[in-house]
Amino acid sequence: MAGNADNAVDFAAGMLVAPTSAVDWLIVAPTLITIIGGASLVMLRYQAKWHGYLTCFFLAMLVVVDAILLARVMEHGPLTMTMGRWMPPFGISLVVDALGALMALISAVVALTVCVYSLADISVTSTRFGFYPSLLWMMTGITGSFLTGDIFNLYVWFEVMLISSFGLLIVDGERVQIDGAVKYAVLNLMATTLFLVTTGYLYGAVGSLNMADIAVRLREMPAGAAPMGTIATLYLLAFSMKAAAFPVNFWLPASYHTPKIAVSAIFAGLLTKVGVYALIRTLVLVMPEGRDLLSDVIAWIAALTMIFGAIGALAQNDVRRSFGFLVVGGIGSSMVGVAVGTEDAITGAILYAVNSILVMTALYLAFGILMRKNGGKYNLADLGGGYKASSWLSILFLALVFAASGLPPFSGFWPKLILVEASLKEGYGWLAFAVLLSGFITTIAMGRIWAHAFWRGGPIGTVDGRDAAPLYTLSSVVRHRVFVPVMALVAMIVYIGVNPSPVFSVSQYGASTLLKPDHYIAAVFGPVAAQRTVMNEDHATAEGQEDAGAAKSRGPNSNRANSNRANSNRANSNREGAH
Amino acid sequence: MQTLIFRTTAPFLAALMILFSIFVTLRGHNDPGGGFIGGLIAASAFMMYGIAAGVQYVRRALYFHPISVAAFGLVLSATSGILSLFEAQPFMTSQWTFPTIMGVEVAISTPMFFDIGVYLVVMGSLTSIALKLEEE
Secondary structure, three states, rough: OOOOOOOOOOHOOOOOOOOOOHHHHHOOHHHHHHHHHHHHHOOOOOOOOOOOHHHHHHHHHHHHHHOOOHHHHHHHEEEEHHHHHHHHOOOEEEEEEEHHHHHHHHHHHHHHHHHHHHHHHOOOHHOOOOOOHHHHHHHHHHHHHHHHHHHHHHHHHHHHHHHHHHHHHHHOOHHHHHHHHHHHHHHHHHHHHHHHHHHHHHHHHHOOOOOHHHHHHHOOOOOOOOOOOHHHHHHHHHHHHHHOHHHHOOHHHHHHOOOHHHHHHHHHHHHHHHHHHHHHHHHHOOOOOOHHHHHHHHHHHHHHHHHHHHHHHHHHHHHHHHHHHHHHHHHHHHHHHHOOHHHHHHHHHHHHHHHHHHHHHHHHHHHHHHHHHOOOEHHHHHOOOHHHOHHHHHHHHHHHHHHHHHOOOOOHHHHHHHHHHHHHHHOOHHHHHHHHHHHHHHHHHHHHHHHHHHHHOOOOOOOOOOOOOOOOOOHHHHHHHHHHHHHHHHHHHHHHHOOOOOHHHHHHHHHHHHOHHHHHHHHHHHHHHHHHHHHHHHHHHHHHHHHHHHHHOOHHHHHHHHHHHHHHHHHHHHHHHOO | OHHHHHHHHHHHHHHHHHHHHHHHHOOOOOOOOOHHHHHHHHHHHHHHHHHHHOOHHHHHHOOOOOHHHHHHHHHHHHHHHHHHHOOOOOOOOEEEEOEOOOEEEEOEEHHHHHHHHHHHHHHHHHHHHHHHHHOO
16 A cells, blocks of 8 residues: 555555564564464474474564563553554554563463473474464464453463463373363363453443553443443453453363373463463453452452462362362462452452462473472372482472462562461451461471372382482483473573562562553553554645645545545455454 | 257356455455455356366466365465564554555555455465365
8 A cells, every 4th residue: 555656545544554563573583483483384394303403493583472462562562553543442462561461471481491301202293283482372362362452462472371271281192181181171261252252242331442542441431331230241251261360270180190291391381370370360450440340359269279279289289180179279369469459469469370370380380390200290199209210309399389379588478478468458458368268278288298299208108218210310301301301481480589689679660560451551552652643733734735634535536545445344344253 | 967958058157256255355455355255256156167167277277276275375364464664563563555546546455455354365265175175
C-alpha cells in the first residue's frame, strides 16, 4: 500500500502513522525467534544431532532478548506494539509490563537450562519425533502469553502452548505416556474452551478484547451494568483448571510423572504458572471488580490447594508424583496473593511464582540425575545411598528441599514472608496460618524424600549402607550436561534468597502497574491520543484542504485504495484464523 | 481403490486440483478463498493420488517431506511480517508493490506471502498425516 503513490489514503484515521523504532521490535522478537527456530529445526529434520545445540542457541537468544526487554520496561515503563499499525483497540496489541517481562525472562532461563539437560536426557529417536521443535513452540506459546495485551490473543497463545505440550508429553509414544496425555489433554481442552466461551461473553458485555481497553471500559461502566461476577467466576474456573488449583487439580499428578524427566521439569516449572499469570492478569488488571467479589472464594481455594498439595506430597511414594503435588501446593501460595489483593500480596504472588518456576524445575532435574544413577528407580522404598554416590547432588537437593519448603536463606522464604505479612495486615489470619501450615507439611514431605533418597545407605530391607548395590557413576560429558543446569538453577535460588531486592523491586513494580494500570493503559493508548491531537490541530488549520483530500480519496480514481484497505482488513482476520 | 479408470485419471485430476488450489489461494485476497482452503484442496489432491497410485509415488512427487514443507510455510509466514521492520512500521504491517510485468500491473504484497505460507502449512501438515494413515 505504501508503495503506491497515486492512491492517497487517509491512514491516520485508522492506523498509527508514527514510525516504529527498531528497538520496539524486541517486543515481538521472543515469539519470532522461537517460531522461526522451531520451524527451521523441522526443516532440518534429518540433521537430528544438531537439534539440541541449535535449540540451546535459540533459547540463549530468547534469554538475551527477554533480559533487554525487562531492562527497558524497568527504565521506560510498559512497552507496546500493535500489529499491522492498526489503531488499538482494533489491532492486536502486544504489551510488556514488568510482570510479563519478568515471567518471560525466568521462563526463558528455565527453558535454556532444561535444554542443556536434554542434551543428555533426550534420545535420538525422541529428537527425530520432534522434541526440540515442540520445546521451542511451547516457549512461543508461553512467552506470547506473557507478552500479549489482548485477551483473545492470550487464548491463541494458550492453544499454541497446549498443542506443543501434547507433542512433548507423548514424544516417546509409550503406553503410560499416552494415558497421562489423555488426562492432561481432556482437562486442559475443557479449560481452554471455557476460557474461549468466557472471552466471548466478556466481548459481548464490554465490546472489546484489548485488555487495556476492557480495563478502561469496565472502570467507566456503572456498577452492575455488566455481569462481572459471572465472567470473573468463569475465568477463575478456567484458569484454576490450567493452574491445577484445588478442586480441579487431579490431572496434574496423574500426568506429570509420565514423560521424560526433562519434560516433567519444564511442565512443572512453566505451564501451571501461565495459568496463575493469566489469573493475575485478568482478575487484578482487567476486572478488579470481579476480584473484589471473589476474594473470599479465591482465599478458600488457595488455602485448600496449599494444604491439599502438601498432604498429597506427603502421601505419595512415587517421588515424581510427590513433586506433582508440590507444584499444586505452590499454585495455592500464589493464589493467596490474588485473594488478598493488596500491592504487597501481589508482589508476594509474583515472587512466589518466580521461586516456584525455578525450584520445581530444579527439583525434577536433580531427581532425574539420581534416577540416572540408580537405574531409573523412583519409588521411595527403592531409593537410598544418594549421599554416598554423590555428595554434591545431595547438597544441591537439600538446598532445593529448603527452597520448596520456604526456609531461609533460599528464594522460597521471602515470598512466603511477604504473603503472611500481607494476609495478616488485611485480616486474613487463617490464610496466613494456612500458608505456614502448608510450609510445615511440605518441610516434612520434602525432608522425608531427602532422608530416604540420600541420607540412608540403601533401599528398604538392606542393612544400612552395606548390601545396597552401588549407584552408577556418570560419564563426564553426561555429568556436565546434567549438573550444570541444576547448579545454575540452585545458584539463582540462593542468589534470590540472599539478595532478594532486585527481583523484589521488579515484582513490586509489576504489582503496582497491575493495581494502578494508568501507565499500562497510557502505553497502549498514548500513541492514539497523540495522533488524534495532531489530527485535530491539522483539521483546525487546514479545514478546506482536508475536505478536498477526503473527497478525493473517496473519488472514482481511488477505488483500488479503498479496496486495498478492505483487503488488509481481511488479511488481518485471516491472520487470526491462521493462528 | 485400484481400478484402472481411477488410476489413469488420478494424475490428471490431482494436477488440476493443485492448479485450482493455487488459483483459490491467490484469489483469496479479494474474494472467497485463501491459503487455508487452498492448502486443503492441495492436500486432498495428494491424498487422492496416494489412494490411487500408492504413497511412495506421492512422496517421490513431493520430493520434500510434507512436514518440511509445512515448516517452510511457517517460516515464510513469519518472515512476511518482518519486512515492515525496514519501513519503521510495526510487525505484520502489509507492504505493497505494483510492478508491471509484461504490460500487466501485478499486485505483490506481504499478505500474499503470508497466505502462501498458510497454504504450505496446511498442505504440508495434512498431507503428512494423510500419507501416514494411508501407509498403515
